[in-house]
């Protein structure tokens with residue numbers, strides 16, 4: 001199994017380029033099959049979740065022409081099967097986006113029910129509530145969700161909880177329903193807006209994405225388009241916190257600063273200097289980070305996907321901080337790993353009290369999930385000594401060239417797959 005091995009204590013300096021947003025790409029890839037014409041998608045992140053999604057789409061007959069790592073041409077004309085195999089949903093929950101896309105286009109779909117994951121149970125009741133409201137019959141049979149309708153009719157749908165996935169999935173199905181659909185209490189994340197813009201570029205009629213009310217007028221057909229995915233705000237925020245935690249000075253390029261407002265606000269609060277440019281932000285770390293309190297909220301609030309990263313920063317800050325995770329029920333597992341590096345924290349329910357320590361020390365740790373794994377790498381970069389991170393397959397789900405980009409900023413990190421390689425790294429970096 002591959003691991004990251006890190007020699008901590010190096011301040012990151014230089015420039016890093018951000019790729020396309022994984023969570024926009026997954027919705028856009030699904031929506032792309034809703035036309036029988038060819039769709040060209042650019043700025044695709046070359047990460048495991050995206051590549052598995054493409055495999056799931058090929059399995060049902062989507063023609064896929066990977067022009068290069070970041071560009072793919074898709075054609076959904078040849079779809080012969082509207083049921084997705086379990087092996088794909090097991091690897092990536094977001095293949096459930098194919099439910100909304102297939103239901104919208106073919107008025108039927110069958111997708112295995114996604115299980116929970118390490119950060120929570122992650123039900124999809126709101127997705128199904130939306131499909132039923134549009135007129136689909138939805139049943140759970142042999143572990144799969146079966147949805148079918150003679151026709152889909154626009155409806156007024158209120159989402160009990162703000163949900164990115166439900167907003168995107170229902171928006172896709174409604175884009176080819178008959179009549180008007182209003183979705184209230186929508187998620188406003190940049191990737192929701194990107195999927196709406198993508199669908200509109202195919203001829204859909206969607207207004208209000210980015211607000212908490214989305215209005216859709218269904219259309220009969222969608223057509224070809226060429227589209228470039230927005231930059232990944234979470235990948236960007238991860239490198240911004242890597243600079244903050246290592247005493248570094250990093251220019252993060254190819255971002256939309258507007259999407260980073262909550263992250264920038266917290267970096268300023270813990271003592272960083274942040275300079276914003278049109279498509280880049282520069283983060284300069286202070287001598288010592290300051291404590292702060294943070295609560296994760298739906299966009300534009302502080303993102304839950306940035307919670308582990310600030311948790312690591314607060315673990316080495318001056319003073320005591322309180323972190324409240326209001327989105328998922330089990331997103332503090334990284335603190336158990338961080339404790340092995342000397343961090344001091346106490347978790348009560350969805351709140352963690354973190355008492356900053358002088359210095360973390362390297363240890364052997366494992367990545368509990370995608371964002372926690374990335375945050376633990378940041379901890380290793382900041383810690384004294386050698387850190388080994390296991391289960392990095394989670395990190396590779398959402399971060400392209402993670403160790404290469406960090407080495408580009410001066411980090412001493414390698415991806416190794418044997419004890420011998422690890423020993424060679426330690427001999428080399430001392």
Ligand code: EPZ
Pocket residue numbers: 022023024026094120121122123124125126127128161162163164165166187304305327328329370371398
């Ligand atoms: C998306 O997950 C992201 N994944 C997550 O990023 C992100 O953490 C999350 O949005 C919140 O921003 C993708 O976009 C592929 P939700 P999603 O539906 O859509 C509850 C990453 O690191 N809920 O907004 O699954 C749910 O349990 C991943 O890239 C219901 O109760 O999140 C949660 O408490 C991790 N019923 C809350 O809503 C439903 O039907 C928000 O979940 C749906 C959700």
